[in-house]
Amino acid sequence: MSDLADSPAVRRLDDWDLERLESLADEYDTPLYVMDLDRVKANYARFSAAFPDAHVMYAAKAHTGKAVLEAVLEAGGSIECAAWGELRRSIDAGADPNELQYTAVNPPDHDLDYATDLAAEHPGLTITIGAVDTLERLAERGYDGRIAIRINPGIGTGHHEKVATGADAKFGIPYERVPEVAERVREDFDLVGLHAHAGSGVLTAGLEDHCRAISRVGEMARRVGDDTLEFVDVGGGYGVPYREDDEPLDLEKTSNMVREAIGDLEAQLKLEPGRYVVADAGLILSEVNTIKEAPDTTVVGIDASLATLIRPAMFGSYHPMLNVSAPDREAREVTVGGPVCTSADVFAHDRPVARPERGDVVAIGNAGSYGYELASQFHSQPRPAEVALEDGEDRVVRRRETLEDVTRVERESGQ
The missing domain is CATH 2.40.37.10 (Lyase, Ornithine Decarboxylase; Chain A, domain 1)
Structure with missing residues (x-):
């Protein structure tokens, strides 16, 4: 896997084989999506190599095509899902349900039905909740398994206001309510982790705000007892250079800043790159x-x-x-x-x-x-x-x- 991790950090349009692209358009007609699965595996490997002690999951919502999910699994990745369809597609691609993490955001009933039925057969499945309501709805379904709490750190980052989730009330438990919710979870469920996601499309210049949100997550983990948690998941949001003169994300600097921001933890660090892997x-x-x-x-x-x-x-x-x-x-x-x-x-x-x-x-x-x-x-x-x-x-x-x-x-x- 080291040769993949050492692949170039950025791929521009000029780097593609243009003759081959034209032949693909001729053979398969247009408009046509083209996905390079070797690049998917290389991107995942490079990101994982920057965080050798962390558990790196792929955020399926970036691209849920079966071939892409299979490529991530082949590269040694696991998968984070945000909806029941992503759970199903990940399993169809060969993922072990016991290694999936389902991050529920205002989940419809059919999502929770599917997730709890899946967990009944595969108790390693983790469900991340962002509302106390979701806890109540899970209990109504007889679920008492693995729970992670999504924190709203009150700090949003990213390339656009519509992806700055860390400051959006739609996402996560309000920061100061997390300790009380953690106690409630421990009464009836297995609290295994904390989760947060500050935003999407973050490049090196935006790391400072991104890491301020991560720092709050680390502080909260220590408040609720990080030695009792399996993991602290700081989400994804790591960007790629869309413009020709944008520099790629400095992964070494990113890794150092994230580690410094999260602080000392007994729990394992988790990350969820999506865009970085497939864009x-x-x-x-x-x-x-x-x-x-x-x-x-x-x-x-x-x-x-x-x-x-x-x-x-x-x-x-x-x-x-x-x-x-x-x-x-x-x-x-x-x-x-x-x-x-x-x-x-x-x-x-x-x-x-x-x-x-x-x-x-x-x-x-x-x-x-x-x-x-x-x-x-x-x-x-x-x-x-x-x-x-x-x-x-x-x-x-x-x-x-x-x-x-x-x-x-x-x-x-x-x-």
Whole structure:
């Protein structure tokens, strides 16, 4: 695994084999998700190597594709899940249910039913609660097993206010209530850990605030008795450089700062990287279908849309773009948008791209995390295919949806 851990810390679009990408677009059509499973394993190994004494779990919500989950498990990882579907998909990928951690956020009844039924057969499953209500609902189901308490540290970090979970009342038990809740848990359950997650997309420059939240988690662990806990889970949120001039996360500095922030603990440290593991392992290939000269810009229309990748519309996120077909053409500033009927369906404004022409294939980078996971059928568009690369081979791991797939649930209901 050491050769994977020593892989480059950042992967730019220029680092991909452009000829191969163009051949994939030709063979499998566009828009197309491409996931490099070798890169997934390398990213996991590199992160784990930076925290040799910690238990590193993969946050499944970043990408729950079976091939990705299998790659994480092959790399020696375990998995943290935030919903019943992620539990099921992790098990389908080969995960041991006894090693899964389920982090419940306002869980629907079917989530808790599934988790407690699973725990009845696999008592090693850990359920993380962020509300006293959830404890009551678990007790109603006869559950008395492993519980971790999610703390709201009151400090949010990350690339956007919509991912700064550490200061959002939706997430976790209010900080000063944790000791009383811990005592309540110990009465009827097996309290095994504390959990917190400050935010997402943190790079080296944002580590100070991130570690202030972690420091509070360490303090609380010692207040409730860290010698009685199995673990203290400080979540994930570790970012990747989306912009071409952003530096990658300094893992050595991150490890040192996290260790210093958490302080001395008897309990094991846990971390949950998601984005870091899969973001730069994935991209989208899309074909140019329209070139339109407008008074203030040149509009380049592509067949990917916000239904394919919603992050730019939802978070204003920057994703690098490259003309795969002709990377050496002279660059020109263009606006790149998709076929959805809203002004939000734009991937880039005034972005320098090697002059696109109709029929060119464009790559949209860093799409491996929260890309396919947030894809939709908006405008009744079938979701794209996904191809996995591994050991020099490629294979379809998610077929392209058809219009029949889009309308199937209606037809099967008799509509």
